[in-house]
Amino acid sequence: MLPEKVKIRTIEYGSEDYKQSIKLRDEVLRRPWGHSISEDNLDHEANDLLIGAFADDKLIGFGTLVWPEGDTAQVRYMTIDESWRKHGIGSKILSALEKAGREAGKSKIILNAREKAIPFYEKHGYKLIGELKVPAFIPIPHAMMEKEL
Numbered sequence: 001m002l003p004e005k006v007k008i009r010t011i012e013y014g015s016e017d018y019k020q021s022i023k024l025r026d027e028v029l030r031r032p033w034g035h036s037i038s039e040d041n042l043d044h045e046a047n048d049l050l051i052g053a054f055a056d057d058k059l060i061g062f063g064t065l066v067w068p069e070g071d072t073a074q075v076r077y078m079t080i081d082e083s084w085r086k087h088g089i090g091s092k093i094l095s096a097l098e099k100a101g102r103e104a105g106k107s108k109i110i111l112n113a114r115e116k117a118i119p120f121y122e123k124h125g126y127k128l129i130g131e132l133k134v135p136a137f138i139p140i141p142h143a144m145m146e147k148e149l
């Protein structure tokens with residue numbers, strides 16, 4: 001159940017809320033492995049769908065939808081602040097991204113899941129389509145997953 005004070009809304013590229021997303025992603029997804037989000041080229045996010053979860057005005061969750069050609073979109077950067085996990089926030093953001101993908105006429109979503117997040121995505125109907133591999137950008141195993149919309 002989503003806590004009452006948590007609100008889900010889209011984030012504008014380059015805004016103050018967007019800057020919060022850079023900080024959250026840096027802290028959760030990159031720093032623990034000695035990397036920085038500044039190593040990622042995020043220019044394409046001007047064209048992506050960016051969704052945040054806010055408690056008051058503090059960003060506590062984030063995820064994006066990237067729109068490759070054809071019938072497939074990709075979910076990226078799913079990040080929930082550690083103290084807010086297991087409250088249904090990741091699920092709400094993922095559902096909002098899927099809804100947008102469906103409304104844009106996409107029939108499939110793919111994503112590159114961290115090993116620890118695979119059970120979360122399986123709960124949401126995603127299936128593994130690849131082997132666990134350690135990508136260049138972060139030293140932990142990831143596997144490709146997909147879901148038909």
Ligand SMILES: CC(C)(COP(=O)(O)OP(=O)(O)OC[C@H]1O[C@@H](n2cnc3c(N)ncnc32)[C@H](O)[C@@H]1OP(=O)(O)O)[C@@H](O)C(=O)NCCC(=O)NCCS
Nearest residue numbers: 078079080085086087088089090091113114116117119120
């Ligand atoms: C993975 C992540 C996005 C999930 O977000 P969340 O807000 O904690 O997830 P929810 O509360 O919506 O969980 C939904 C369901 O998945 C389960 N779940 C969530 N994370 C899980 C995990 N790591 N392992 C097993 N189950 C998990 C929850 O228990 C819940 O199940 P239920 O409905 O039966 O109670 C979040 O843990 C996170 O940000 N992790 C660190 C960063 C990361 O790994 N991101 C993914 C990159 S691919």
